[in-house]
Amino acid sequence: MGIDLSQALDTIKRKHILDVLLQAGCNEDELRLARSLLAGTKLRVCVQNKLSDSFQTSIGSPQGDSLSPVLFTCYLAAALSSIRESSNRPNPPISSLGLPLEMEYAHDVDSPDEEKKPLDHLQPVAAEKLKVDNLFMNETKTEFTHVYLAEATETDSHGKAVRGNESWHKNKTLGSLLCSTSDITARCIQGNVTFHTLQKLWSQRTKIPLKTRLRLYNTYCVSIMLYNCNSWAAPKVMLDKLDACHRRHRSLLAKEPYQQPGTMRTVQ
Structure with a gap:
C-alpha cells in the first residue's frame, strides 16, 4: 500500500x-x-x-x-x-x-x-x-499493488500469457518501475530520447571539446539511465542491454568504433 x-x-x-x-x-x-x-x-x-x-x-x-x-x-x-x-x-x-x-x-x-x-x-x-x-x-x-508471479497457464482476457507481464510490472515507486527488467528497458528509451534531444550539442565538436561533451553526457544521460540502479535485481542480459546503449552513445560522441558489451562505466 x-x-x-x-x-x-x-x-x-x-x-x-x-x-x-x-x-x-x-x-x-x-x-x-x-x-x-x-x-x-x-x-x-x-x-x-x-x-x-x-x-x-x-x-x-x-x-x-x-x-x-x-x-x-x-x-x-x-x-x-x-x-x-x-x-x-x-x-x-x-x-x-x-x-x-x-x-x-x-x-x-x-x-x-x-x-x-x-x-x-x-x-x-x-x-x-x-x-x-x-x-x-x-x-x-492511495495505491494497492499486488506483487506476485502468475501461474504458467494463466492467461488474460485476450488469451495472452500473464507470466512476465503481471500488472505490477507497470507500477512505480520513487520513480522506478518495480520490475527491474522493465525499468532498465524504460531507462534505455529515456536515455536515447535525451541523447537525441541534445544532438545539436553533441555535433559542435569544434566548439565543445570531447572532455566537456562527455561530462555533459554523464550529467544529462547517464544519470537518467542509472537512476536507482542500486535497487535492480536484473539478469545479465538486461545489464548487457544497458551497457550496449551506453557504448553506442559514447561511440557517437567520440566517433569511436562500437565496442562489444561488457561492464558499463561512466567516462570521466
Whole structure:
C-alpha cells in the first residue's frame, strides 16, 4: 500500500514539531534555536505574475533550506509511531520473516505486507491518526499493488500469457518501475530520447571539446539511465542491454568504433 500525503510540508503544526524534538532528546538550546528558525515566517502569493503583500504563517515548515526536510522527517516519524501503536501490525514494523513492513522516503510512505487484509484495516487507522497531526492522506491516490508471479497457464482476457507481464510490472515507486527488467528497458528509451534531444550539442565538436561533451553526457544521460540502479535485481542480459546503449552513445560522441558489451562505466 502506497500512502500519498497532500501538501505535507505546508500543513504540519509548528508547536507539535517542538514537542517531537523534545521527545527526541533535544536540549533547551536546540529547542530554542528551532523555535527561533520557525518564528516570524512570512509568505507571499504569486497570482498572474503579481505578488501579494507578505503575511505571517503559523503552520508548515519553511521550505527552501536544509532545516525543512529534517523537521518534517521527525514530524512524520512521530506520526507513524502513533499509527503503529493503534494498528494490529508488528511494532517495530518487521514481519516474522524479517521483512520490513514500512518504508518511507520524504513524504512517500509504503506499507508492504504478505496479505491485503491487514492493509485494508491499516488504511482508515492511518488516515485518522495522520489527521490528528494535521497530515492529510489522499485516499483517492492511495495505491494497492499486488506483487506476485502468475501461474504458467494463466492467461488474460485476450488469451495472452500473464507470466512476465503481471500488472505490477507497470507500477512505480520513487520513480522506478518495480520490475527491474522493465525499468532498465524504460531507462534505455529515456536515455536515447535525451541523447537525441541534445544532438545539436553533441555535433559542435569544434566548439565543445570531447572532455566537456562527455561530462555533459554523464550529467544529462547517464544519470537518467542509472537512476536507482542500486535497487535492480536484473539478469545479465538486461545489464548487457544497458551497457550496449551506453557504448553506442559514447561511440557517437567520440566517433569511436562500437565496442562489444561488457561492464558499463561512466567516462570521466
